[in-house]
Amino acid sequence: xxxxxxxxxxxxxxxxxxxxxxxxxxxxxxxxxxxxxxxxxxxxxxxxxxxxxxxxxxxxxxxxxxxxxxxxxxxxxxxxxxxxxxxxxxxxxxxxxxxxxxxxxxxxxxxxxxxxxxxxxxxxxxxxxxxxxxxxxxxxxxxxxxxxxxxxxxxxxxxxxxxxxxxxxxxxxxxxxxxxxxxxxxxxxxxxxxxxxxxxxxxxxxxxxxxxxxxxxxxxxxxxxxxxxxxxxxxxxxxxxxxxxxxxxxxxxxxxxxxxxxxxxxxxxxxxxxxxxxxxxxxxxxxxxxxxxxxxxxxxxxxxxxxxxxxxxxxxxxxxxxxxxxxxxxxxxxxxxxxxxxxx
Amino acid sequence: xxxxxxxxxxxxxxxxxxxxxxxxxxxxxxxxxxxxxxxxxxxxxxxxxxxxxxxxxxxxxxxxxxxxxxxxxxxxxxxxxxxxxxxxxxxxxxxxxxxxxxxxxxxxxxxxxxxxxxxxxxxxxxxxxxxxxxxxxxxxxxxxxxxxxxxxxxxxxxxxxxxxxxxxxxxxxxxxxxxxxxxxxxxxxxxxxxxxxxxxxxxxxxxxxxxxxxxxxxxxxxxxxxxxxxxxxxxxxxxxxxxxxxxxxxxxxxxxxxxxxxxxxxxxxxxxxxxxxxxxxxxxxxxxxxxxxxxxxxxxxxxxxxxxxxxxxxxxxxxxxxxxxxxxxxxxxxxxxxxxxxxx
Numbered sequence: 001x002x003x004x005x006x007x008x009x010x011x012x013x014x015x016x017x018x019x020x021x022x023x024x025x026x027x028x029x030x031x032x033x034x035x036x037x038x039x040x041x042x043x044x045x046x047x048x049x050x051x052x053x054x055x056x057x058x059x060x061x062x063x064x065x066x067x068x069x070x071x072x073x074x075x076x077x078x079x080x081x082x083x084x085x086x087x088x089x090x091x092x093x094x095x096x097x098x099x100x101x102x103x104x105x106x107x108x109x110x111x112x113x114x115x116x117x118x119x120x121x122x123x124x125x126x127x128x129x130x131x132x133x134x135x136x137x138x139x140x141x142x143x144x145x146x147x148x149x150x151x152x153x154x155x156x157x158x159x160x161x162x163x164x165x166x167x168x169x170x171x172x173x174x175x176x177x178x179x180x181x182x183x184x185x186x187x188x189x190x191x192x193x194x195x196x197x198x199x200x201x202x203x204x205x206x207x208x209x210x211x212x213x214x215x216x217x218x219x220x221x222x223x224x225x226x227x228x229x230x231x232x233x234x235x236x237x238x239x240x241x242x243x244x245x246x247x248x249x250x251x252x253x254x255x256x257x258x259x260x261x262x263x264x265x266x267x268x269x270x271x272x273x274x275x276x277x278x279x280x281x282x283x284x285x286x287x288x289x290x291x292x293x294x295x296x297x298x299x300x301x302x303x304x305x306x307x308x309x310x311x312x313x314x315x316x317x318x319x320x321x322x323x324x325x326x327x328x329x330x331x332x333x334x335x336x337x338x339x340x341x342x343x344x
Numbered sequence: 345x346x347x348x349x350x351x352x353x354x355x356x357x358x359x360x361x362x363x364x365x366x367x368x369x370x371x372x373x374x375x376x377x378x379x380x381x382x383x384x385x386x387x388x389x390x391x392x393x394x395x396x397x398x399x400x401x402x403x404x405x406x407x408x409x410x411x412x413x414x415x416x417x418x419x420x421x422x423x424x425x426x427x428x429x430x431x432x433x434x435x436x437x438x439x440x441x442x443x444x445x446x447x448x449x450x451x452x453x454x455x456x457x458x459x460x461x462x463x464x465x466x467x468x469x470x471x472x473x474x475x476x477x478x479x480x481x482x483x484x485x486x487x488x489x490x491x492x493x494x495x496x497x498x499x500x501x502x503x504x505x506x507x508x509x510x511x512x513x514x515x516x517x518x519x520x521x522x523x524x525x526x527x528x529x530x531x532x533x534x535x536x537x538x539x540x541x542x543x544x545x546x547x548x549x550x551x552x553x554x555x556x557x558x559x560x561x562x563x564x565x566x567x568x569x570x571x572x573x574x575x576x577x578x579x580x581x582x583x584x585x586x587x588x589x590x591x592x593x594x595x596x597x598x599x600x601x602x603x604x605x606x607x608x609x610x611x612x613x614x615x616x617x618x619x620x621x622x623x624x625x626x627x628x629x630x631x632x633x634x635x636x637x638x639x640x641x642x643x644x645x646x647x648x649x650x651x652x653x654x655x656x657x658x659x660x661x662x663x664x665x666x667x668x669x670x671x672x673x674x675x676x677x678x679x680x681x682x683x684x685x686x687x688x
């Protein structure tokens with residue numbers, strides 16, 4: 001099959017390992033954080049890790065009340081601006097720990113007195129050495145160019161970091177996430193059949209909101225990388241401010257629709273899309289949605305919205321990997337890509 | 345022709361009017377800001393105004409050193425999170441001043457003690473009434489659904505707000521922007537001929553970095569709204585982390601390439617795109633680029649990078665409006681859109 005698919009399937013065990021080590025490592029950080037007075041969190045990352053950063057943004061703001069800024073690396077690396085970073089926590093996320101710009105930003109913020117945290121899959125990386133505190137994804141070597149197991153591993157560590165910053169995220173809930181991931185993997189056979197319908201799709205938009213907004217970016221990126229589908233990504237609110245004009249019956253939309261705070265707005269959007277005869281694919285654990293979309297990927301179980309991002313991205317990853325195969329492409333060898341991308 | 349095109353042409357006079365009133369209004373705010381100790385700037389907006397917000401993000405961080413967070417409205421409106429906003433300046437941007445979520449966020453931040461600023465085209469709007477300080481775009485009524493003159497008006501006011509916050513942006517430089525806009529409008533005839541080449545383009549990506557990154561979003565949005573082109577938008581650095589896999593000879597790219605800090609990285613990207621035989625359209629004032637892309641829109645004059653965003657978006661606006669016409673579409677009546685979009 002493909003390395004990408006193998007790595008998708010490894011996720012429950014990767015998440016278990018990441019939780020065990022992360023839970024131990026986060027204890028001293030929690031004690032330190034409770035004595036600190038972080039007024040702002042800045043997160044720096046690229047590619048898939050930047051999608052994890054976007055999840056972190058929503059998670060931290062929703063659960064800790066600390067404002068978050070997703071760093072624009074060029075401000076530091078090209079414009080050489082000296083940001084005022086008093087009481088700032090700066091978090092870098094990188095699978096390899098070798099992203100040039102991410103590490104430059106971390107170094108520059110550390111030199112200005114910010115406390116730095118790194119989330120990486122590589123304990124011997126430059127990032128792991130330079131930050132004040134490192135949290136490790138326990139994914140082992142990630143061989144597929146399209147990152148999957150490190151993305152969900154990064155998300156899991158962000159739950160633990162949020163907990164350390166005071167979020168009400170009980171350990172027993174976070175510990176259950178690997179089981180949710182395992183259940184979501186049961187969807188593989190259904191999705192293998194489903195992707196045939198999308199064999200000739202060459203463009204689409206992925207839509208979500210709130211905690212799953214990052215998943216819209218991540219699924220779109222997987223579709224671009226592995227299946228060369230021109231995949232837009234939007235929040236449902238932004239979509240109505242212009243991009244909806246693109247929609248016709250030949251422009252498919254994929255929506256993440258967990259029950260919870262974002263559900264109502266997405267239902268309204270789905271009704272608008274129905275009136276435009278759009279082709280819609282919904283990822284949700286709400287069965288009744290079957291009636292209002294063309295295709296539904298039903299994520300099993302009853303999952304609190306706060307814990308949906310990891311089990312919800314797994315069918316998305318499967319969709320991208322299996323669609324690539326259905327299109328006769330090798331998802332492990334995307335055109336023009338290598339595993340470590342060095343940008344400044 | 346079209347209302348959109350008329351409004352594009354109005355921009356020099358709108359910018360002059362906006363500067364005169366803005367320059368007067370910003371003086372007391374500058375005195376107030378110099379006594380305040382703003383540690384973070386949060387900006388909230390939707391649609392085109394959100395693209396202006398993204399410009400503001402780069403401008404404020406690059407010229408004032410104050411970290412900026414682009415607000416995720418759902419954190420306030422759906423997750424009802426209580427962000428800690430000590431020493432925060434919160435800026436709302438809305439053409440109509442009636443965006444439901446934008447105003448809800450401003451109200452919520454004001455109630456928590458943040459100082460609020462509104463940038464709007466409508467002096468009698470809800471936003472104008474609720475904020476502590478309002479700056480008005482002098483665009484008159486904007487009748488086209490696709491916003492153009494209010495976008496550049498918002499950008500101009502953001503220069504003035506940055507100046508009030510301590511940025512080294514001399515008034516005589518900002519005052520010259522309407523003249524730069526006027527010169528850029530001379531490109532209309534060339535662009536009217538150029539768009540014929542893109543008559544059958546139905547997807548593309550728009551790429552830029554730094555201060556012009558917002559223009560990539562804005563041009564993509566205009567193309568989506570008025571010409572139904574599925575237009576992706578990327579920073580050149582992000583593009584190399586995955587999306588570049590989509591590129592082949594039938595996937596066109598539009599690049600904003602001002603001389604300055606972002607130029608070198610974009611040149612490297614252009615070389616990569618050449619090696620992939622991609623079809624590239626560059627917007628720049630650097631003549632020599634003609635040799636390394638398929639088509640060049642040469643913005644006249646020698647413009648400092650800091651002041652390129654307004655004159656550089658104008659050929660983009662013209663391109664979108666004239667492409668819609670070449671495609672037989674009416675840019676003033678996008679499918680499924682109305683002028684005021686109310687989302688929560």
